[in-house]
Each structure stands twice: as C-alpha cells, then as structure tokens.
Amino acid sequence: MSVFKIKGGKKLKGEIIPQGAKNEALQIVSAVLLSSEPITIHNIPDIVDVNKLIELIGDLGCKVEKLGTGSYRFAASNIDTNFLETEQYRKKAAALRGSVMLLGPILARFGKASLPKPGGDKIGRRRLDTHFLGFQKLGAKFNFDSSEHLFHIDASELKGCYMLLDEASVTGTANIVMAAVLAKGTTTIYNAACEPYLQQLCMMLNRMGAKISGVGSNLLTIEGVTKLGGTEHTMLPDMIEIGSFIGLAAMTQSEITIKNCRIDMLGVIPETFKRLGIKMEFRGDDIYIPSQERYEIETFIDGSILTIADAPWPGFTPDLVSIILVVATQAKGSVLIHQKMFESRLFFVDKLIDMGAQIILCDPHRANVIGLERKQQLKGIKMSSPDIRAGVSLLIAALSASGTSEISNIEQIDRGYQNIEGRLKALGAEIERV
Structure with a gap:
C-alpha cells in the first residue's frame, strides 16, 4: 500500500x-457496447476506475485500440455475453462500482445480463434501485441469487414506457437511457438527471443514430431505434x-x-x-x-x-x-x-x-x-x-x-x-x- x-x-x-471527466468516462466507455461499429473517444482520464472498466469491456470481446494519450478506438462487434457468467467477470465487476453502467447497453443489445453487487466508495448508501426499477419498467425481469450475490436479468422484450424516477440519479438515468435507445416504442423519463455528463452521453448517442429529445432538462423522451452506428466523442x-x-x-x-x-x-x-x-x-x-x-x-x-x-x-x-x-x-x-x-x-x-x-x-x-x-x-x-x-x-x-x-x-x-x-x-x- x-x-x-x-x-x-x-x-x-x-x-x-x-x-477528462471521470464520471462522464464511466458512462461513455460503457456506451460503446451499444454498437458494432467503431467508436473513437478522446480525453479519457488515465485513472484506476476507468482503466478497470476498459479492461472489463475488453474481456467481453470489445476490440480496444489505444490511439494516443487519452484516445481510444473501440469496436464491439464480437461481444461474448457468456463471459458474464464467469468467476473472472464476477470478481472484476464486484470491485468496480462503475461496472453497473454496463447493464443498460448489454441488456439493450443482447437481451440478458448478470451483475454482482458492485463495490466503490464507502460514503453511505448508494442504492441501485433507480437503475433496476427503470429496467423493470422497460420490461426486464430480475432474479437475485443470494448464494452467489448475483443478479440475473432477462431483457429479451424491452418496450418503451413512461417512468418517474424515484431520485434524479445520474448513473441511473444514464443506464436507463442506454437501455431505452434500442427498446421498442417511446420512453419518457421524468425527474431525469441533467448533469453535463449526461448531456454529453445523450448527444453522443444521438450522433450514433438514437432519437433523444429534452437533453439538458429533467424530462427526456427517447424513441427507440433498431440499431446504432459509430461516432467520435471528446469528453469534458x-x-x-x-x-x-x-x-x-x-x-x-x-x-x-x-x-x-x-x-x-x-x-x-x-x-x-x-x-x-x-x-x-x-x-x-x-x-x-x-x-x-x-x-x-x-x-x-x-x-x-x-x-x-x-x-x-x-x-x-x-x-x-x-x-x-x-x-x-x-x-x-x-x-x-x-x-x-x-x-x-x-x-x-x-x-x-x-x-x-x-x-x-x-x-x-x-x-x-x-x-x-x-x-x-x-x-x-x-x-x-x-x-x-x-x-x-x-x-x-x-x-x-x-x-x-x-x-x-x-x-x-x-x-x-x-x-x-x-x-x-x-x-x-x-x-x-x-
């Protein structure tokens, strides 16, 4: 130590x-899993939490190419969701609170996911209810395996809906937005967080082909699309x-x-x-x-x-x-x-x-x-x-x-x-x- x-x-x-912004990086790096096309991101901070997340998506099968200081190209065309069932994933994800941000993109694109209870700062209770309730409203089904401390999630039929978030959680809003962009129909999120980092995520997703309106306000409307393309993004x-x-x-x-x-x-x-x-x-x-x-x-x-x-x-x-x-x-x-x-x-x-x-x-x-x-x-x-x-x-x-x-x-x-x-x-x- x-x-x-x-x-x-x-x-x-x-x-x-x-x-580059740590809290933006955890959302933006997770979002690369939403598309099979190459996504280039600049100004990524070289810090432990972000590096662990990049390593985790690499383990999932995403091709990660470092272009220079703070610049990476990601290509998530060959993702292996079976990795989510391995002990290696369980250990890595449990040690990183940011791993919860992988849920929205994986559920949206592949229809199923697993998640161990995440780690992070000991700064008090940090509920994941906002994330999970949002996914459930979109149609995801949760099963918590108490013996393995593992959430199994089935999201084969995500459908847009109206939801009022119980708290204006930044990560919760980001995760739900990433799940909703590929869901069928229209999703309306009230009491959405509107931090600059979330605005950045929404603008990046829109460049990839998503249809998100209300960016910067606490009312987001998302029209689901069938697929997203590649883009280039610079972090705040x-x-x-x-x-x-x-x-x-x-x-x-x-x-x-x-x-x-x-x-x-x-x-x-x-x-x-x-x-x-x-x-x-x-x-x-x-x-x-x-x-x-x-x-x-x-x-x-x-x-x-x-x-x-x-x-x-x-x-x-x-x-x-x-x-x-x-x-x-x-x-x-x-x-x-x-x-x-x-x-x-x-x-x-x-x-x-x-x-x-x-x-x-x-x-x-x-x-x-x-x-x-x-x-x-x-x-x-x-x-x-x-x-x-x-x-x-x-x-x-x-x-x-x-x-x-x-x-x-x-x-x-x-x-x-x-x-x-x-x-x-x-x-x-x-x-x-x-």
Missing part, C-alpha cells in the same frame, strides 16, 4: 490542465478536478491558472467558491486564481450564517462538498456545510480537527466550519484517505499545513485523479509517493 508524504506550507505557482474536463484546484490555490495562497475548463459547463461551481471569498478571473476558457492572503465567507443578505448544500444539477455537486469544507477552515467567517445526499461523507473531518481546524460535526449530514482566518496554520499529521474526494481534500489540507503529513490508502485518490503527485510537483509542491 502506498503513502503520500507531503511537506506543506509552500506557495505553488503555474498552470495545470484538468483530466473533470469539473471536480477544476473545483479541487480552485480550492488548492486558495488554501495554499497560490497563483494558479487552470487551463481549458469548459467554463460554460461548470454551472454554479465557480460562483460557490466565490461565496467563500475566493477571487478568480475567466481568461478565455481558463480560470486564473491570484495568490490571496485572506478570503472572507459571505453571509446571507440578512446577516445569517452562509449554508452551502449539495443538490442535483444544476445545484452544487456533492463531489465538491469535501473541498469546500476544507477551504472554509482557513477563511474569515463561518459556514454550515450540508451534505444531503450521502450520510458518511463528512466523517473525515476528525482528521481536519486533529490538524487544528475548528469544525463542529452536527450530525452525519452537517458540519459547522469556523474559519481560522490564517491566524493558526493547520499542522501536518498521519492520516488515511477514506474515499476519493475526502482523500484529495486531506491532500489539499496537508499542502497548506505546517510540517510533514502522511496520507495512507492513497489508492482511493488514484481511482479518481490522474498522476496527481506529478502534476502537483510541476506547480512546486513537495510530495512523494512512498
């Missing part, structure tokens, strides 16, 4: 390019990385330019960081963050304490709540962080409290952060990364802290961030993987 050793307290400087930069780098710049008082951000697709993310007092400039499609000695959290108009809460898009993404919380520890003022969507995601604050942060964990969903206003620097400690986003939040805290920190279980960080220590070193960070 690897450990990051970080010597904190250094100001960083320079330019950094965000990787990762908005979570962009937010992480904004937070990093503020915490370390660094002057950083984040390149090629697709600012038009970032929604309320820049505005939310500005509410913490962080200055930034949009220079074309780049975000420039100047070195700031101090930043002050806004209050509401009536003077009451600011609350930052996550919400389905176009609200603030839950994946950046951990970053906002860390950045607030050195601000002037207080903020109530409300993590509504996952009940175990704030438990990493005990590590920040050990570093000297002033945080009151009210309950599993809410934390009150009292900013130190840089009067007291965080101090380096030994800690462990509980999940991808908390891991990077602790990394940002360590880079701003006095002394040396050690972060173990960094395999969690590797699941979502490509060569993070190499890119931080290029900015001047003192970080080593041991």
Whole structure:
C-alpha cells in the first residue's frame, strides 16, 4: 500500500490542465457496447476506475485500440455475453462500482445480463434501485441469487414506457437511457438527471443514430431505434478536478491558472467558491486564481450564517462538498456545510480537527466550519484517505499545513485523479509517493 508524504506550507505557482471527466468516462466507455461499429473517444482520464472498466469491456470481446494519450478506438462487434457468467467477470465487476453502467447497453443489445453487487466508495448508501426499477419498467425481469450475490436479468422484450424516477440519479438515468435507445416504442423519463455528463452521453448517442429529445432538462423522451452506428466523442474536463484546484490555490495562497475548463459547463461551481471569498478571473476558457492572503465567507443578505448544500444539477455537486469544507477552515467567517445526499461523507473531518481546524460535526449530514482566518496554520499529521474526494481534500489540507503529513490508502485518490503527485510537483509542491 502506498503513502503520500507531503511537506506543506509552500506557495505553488503555474498552470495545470484538468483530466477528462471521470464520471462522464464511466458512462461513455460503457456506451460503446451499444454498437458494432467503431467508436473513437478522446480525453479519457488515465485513472484506476476507468482503466478497470476498459479492461472489463475488453474481456467481453470489445476490440480496444489505444490511439494516443487519452484516445481510444473501440469496436464491439464480437461481444461474448457468456463471459458474464464467469468467476473472472464476477470478481472484476464486484470491485468496480462503475461496472453497473454496463447493464443498460448489454441488456439493450443482447437481451440478458448478470451483475454482482458492485463495490466503490464507502460514503453511505448508494442504492441501485433507480437503475433496476427503470429496467423493470422497460420490461426486464430480475432474479437475485443470494448464494452467489448475483443478479440475473432477462431483457429479451424491452418496450418503451413512461417512468418517474424515484431520485434524479445520474448513473441511473444514464443506464436507463442506454437501455431505452434500442427498446421498442417511446420512453419518457421524468425527474431525469441533467448533469453535463449526461448531456454529453445523450448527444453522443444521438450522433450514433438514437432519437433523444429534452437533453439538458429533467424530462427526456427517447424513441427507440433498431440499431446504432459509430461516432467520435471528446469528453469534458473533470469539473471536480477544476473545483479541487480552485480550492488548492486558495488554501495554499497560490497563483494558479487552470487551463481549458469548459467554463460554460461548470454551472454554479465557480460562483460557490466565490461565496467563500475566493477571487478568480475567466481568461478565455481558463480560470486564473491570484495568490490571496485572506478570503472572507459571505453571509446571507440578512446577516445569517452562509449554508452551502449539495443538490442535483444544476445545484452544487456533492463531489465538491469535501473541498469546500476544507477551504472554509482557513477563511474569515463561518459556514454550515450540508451534505444531503450521502450520510458518511463528512466523517473525515476528525482528521481536519486533529490538524487544528475548528469544525463542529452536527450530525452525519452537517458540519459547522469556523474559519481560522490564517491566524493558526493547520499542522501536518498521519492520516488515511477514506474515499476519493475526502482523500484529495486531506491532500489539499496537508499542502497548506505546517510540517510533514502522511496520507495512507492513497489508492482511493488514484481511482479518481490522474498522476496527481506529478502534476502537483510541476506547480512546486513537495510530495512523494512512498
């Protein structure tokens, strides 16, 4: 198991390019199974979760050809669905939560599939009901084998229908859309997620010959077609990385330019960081963050304490709540962080409290952060990364802290961030993987 050793307290400087979006990649790479024709995808991040998924579709018989850094050509003309019954598939799919995204395309094109219970972050309950209920409404029949912890699904007769999703799940919506594009008749999905990543998926499927309307709204209408063709697709930069780098710049008082951000697709993310007092400039499609000695959290108009809460898009993404919380520890003022969507995601604050942060964990969903206003620097400690986003939040805290920190279980960080220590070193960070 690897450990990051970080010597904190250094100001960083320079330019950094965000990787391709992890959450988009898991959907887009799965979607290549919907067609027998070649599909070329650019800006795929070189991270553990995505590489595991690419390996899995290769095991299924999809031809995978690497064209260059981040660019791949996929040809799913010879898929062997019998692989889904093997112990090898069971082990690989159970270790990767993103494997659930293979269900929609496989059911749509081949009419049957198997799925072990997926793994992933330990950030609280992450129900798969939305995926399964959507497939069932389209006509799929589920059978759970409790002895093998395996779902067997028969989808030989998928038919379009009206459905109201019980939650605006991004992966759930994406999976149902991928199943519905080849179903007979028209599918109407209400309370659909409308994240940029889902918009990207729908636009790619439409280029392949699908008929999806309402893209970008919470009401999607899908007219089923008999087959899909090939296409070429470029993924968005990762908005979570962009937010992480904004937070990093503020915490370390660094002057950083984040390149090629697709600012038009970032929604309320820049505005939310500005509410913490962080200055930034949009220079074309780049975000420039100047070195700031101090930043002050806004209050509401009536003077009451600011609350930052996550919400389905176009609200603030839950994946950046951990970053906002860390950045607030050195601000002037207080903020109530409300993590509504996952009940175990704030438990990493005990590590920040050990570093000297002033945080009151009210309950599993809410934390009150009292900013130190840089009067007291965080101090380096030994800690462990509980999940991808908390891991990077602790990394940002360590880079701003006095002394040396050690972060173990960094395999969690590797699941979502490509060569993070190499890119931080290029900015001047003192970080080593041991």
